Amino acid sequence: MSRFVRPSKYRHVYGNPAKKEGCHDNVKVSNNAWDTNLVAANGKYISLNWQSSGGGAFAVIPTNRTGKLPDIYPLCRGHTASVLDTAFSPFDDGFVASASDDGTIGLWAIKGDEFDQLDWSDKERERNGGIKDIDPIARVSAGGRKVGQVVFHPTASNLLASATGDHAIKLFDVTHSSSSSSSPSISLRGFTDSIQSLDFDWTGTTLIATCRDRKLRTFDPRSGEAPVQVVESHGGIKGARVVWCGDKDRVITTGFSKMSDRQMFLWDTNNLSKPLKSITLDSSSGIVMPFWSDNNICFLAGKGDGNIRYYELESDELHYLTEYKSTEPQRGLTFIPRRHLNAEDNEIARAYKVTGSMIQPISFTVPRRAESFQADIFPPAPSAVPSLTAEEYFKGKRAPRNMVSLENGKISSSTTLPTAAPSTPTVTAPAPAPASAPAPVPPVDSSPAPAPVPAPAPATASAPAPAAAPTPIQTNTSSPFTRDFASRNEEPRSTFALLKDDSSVVNGSNEGSRSKSGDESEAIIEKLRIQIEERDTRIRELELENEQLKANQEKVRAALLG
Known part of the structure; x- marks a missing residue:
């Protein structure tokens, strides 16, 4: 009896860790017990909470400066207490914000020449007075108590959200030339305990947050400081995290049950009365950090774990794919924006993992041998061009994200229109019962299910009308993604896509049904595609085993000769 497996382009995604010479060694990770990721990164820099x-x-740390860092390293200094969190601007790779236990937010402009002093000789270093630290361009007072998290707005430039120690989320208009400020532009309240995590939706219209009081809250920041929805979430008091699922109206939370089992919930943000899906992961004690990729993949990394699991979201089901396994436990983890990925190597995600004294890059790759651009696994990524200014956001304007093609670097507006936050009254739902299944099992499915297409929700009467989508932006000819496509008028198409087109022609104008022969052809094609992916994965495994055997042979030869 044949066994059918749910088809997926990402079923064989594997993590490829960098070798020691490609890592950042001799880092001094902060020992502060506050629960954050400890690290943030983009394609150019890595920021790490430092023990000092x-x-x-x-x-x-520049991503291209690998190897062992010097014992004396130029640090970003300016706070009077421990740095708890950092975040890079999505629109400026050199602009970073820091949250501190001293109740302030630091704003820093990294130009790159600060690291030239690392190449000085001992005489040059002595002549210049030693290594110089980096000073902030501004500091923002957030109310006198600790600032636990900072998150940049996804569409408005220089707009920063922060979770403060007085149980509030405050939004600030920060610019490179701003001076110190003490009054936030917007304050969101209603929390009764420490805020553990927060995230914006795709257009930055709605904000969602988890709290130590075991509740999940959503806000429309421009409609008032009170939450729109309040529901019971995970029953455990330990750290809960939340991440928005891209342009969908879904969020994923991770946390603990009352019995200290680690859980993952999938929610519909239009109705948070109960989770759509609940999965019990295991009984480990480390806090689970969720990360979303626009390939509809959610990566889960537990603190103190060595493994990274990933799930694919399809039709409101979280399908377990596989996991990256390692013997080195991670203290913190972060993923870089998708616009910095290497599409030529079919890299769909890249993480930076913090261990004891090292930051290790991990590249997640789809095993394919095709040399042309793989459009099906590289949808357009959020670009570095903002859709709004902070001032326009505060005036009520909404706009879709600007997207960049990873094939040719062209920038255009997202097709997903902004929507208003749900205007349903605040509700409180009972805590859901923990799932009884100890581990997720991929369901059996013989045919691929179509990906859900999120429909824009109608704007409420109290919400401002959506702004018109901005016009496409002229392509930057200096972009590394720009290529010469003047010699052809269409994109290269795979044999599988052409066969699908042929089957659609045979089917005629009746798009609502398919012939029996067409179904059989697609089933055969899908089966062949799965077999090819399995063969490529096996080839990759054999290549890795061969490299390991060669390395062992070299060690034996060196031992015999020595």
């Missing part, structure tokens, strides 16, 4: 004396500090 004399006030708080964090380090910014």
Whole structure:
């Protein structure tokens, strides 16, 4: 009896860790017990909460400076207490914000020449007075108590959200030339305990947050400081996290049950009365950090774990794919924006993992041998061009994200229109019962299910009308993605796509049904595609085994000769 497996382009995604010479060694990770990811990154820099004396500090490390860092490293200093969190602007790779236990937010402009001093000789270093630290361009007072998290707005430039120690989320208009400010532009309240995690939706219209009081809250920041929805979430008091599922009206939360089992919930943000899907992961004690990829994949990394699991969201089901396994436990983890990925190597995600004294890049790759651009696994990514200014956002304007093609670097507006936050009254739902299944099992499915297409929700009467989508932006000819496509008028198409087109022609104008022969052809084609993916994966495994055997042979030869 044949066994059918749910088809997926990402079933054989594997994590490829960098070798030691490609890692960032000799880092001094902060020992502060506050629960954050400890690290943030983009394609150019990595920021790490640093263990230092004399006030708080964090380090910014260029991604191209691998190997062992010097013992004396230029740090970003300016706080009087420990740095708890950092975040890079999605629109400026050199602009970073830091949250501190001293109740302030630091704003930093990294230009790159600060790291030239690392190449100085001992005489040059002595002549210049030693290594110089980096000073902030501005500091923002957030109310006198600790600032636990900072998150940049996804569409408005220089708009920063922060979770403060007085149980509030405050939004600030920060610019490179701004001076110190003490009054936030917007304050969101209604929390009764420490805020553990927060995230914006695709257009930044709605904000969602988890709290130590075991509740999940959504806000429309421009409609008032009170939450729109309040529901019971995970029953455990330990750290809960939330991440928005891209342009969908779905969120994923991770947390603990009352019995201390680690859980993952999928929610419909239009109605948070109960989760759509609940999965019990295991009984480990480490906090689970969720990360979303626009390939409809959610990565889960537990603190203290060595493994990274990933699930695919399809038709409101979280299908377990596989996991990256490692013996090195992670203290923190972050993923870079998709616009910085290497599409030529079919890299769909890249993480930076913090271990004891090292930051290790991990590249997640789809095993394919095709040399042309794989459009089906590389949808357009959010670009570095903002759709709004902070001032326009505060005036009520909404706009879709600007997207960049990973094939040719062209920038255009997202097809997903902004929507208003759900205007349903605040509700409180009972905590859902923990799932009884100990581990997710991929369901059996013989045919591929079509990906859900999110429909824009109608704007409420109290919400401002959506702004017109901005016109496409002229392509930057200096972009590394730009290529010469003048010699052809259409994109290269795979044999599978052509066969699908042929079957659609045979079917005629009746798009609502397919002939029996067409179904059989697609089933055969899909089966062949799965077999090819399995063969490529096996080839990759054999290549890795061969490399390991060669390395062992070299060690034996060196031992015999020595």
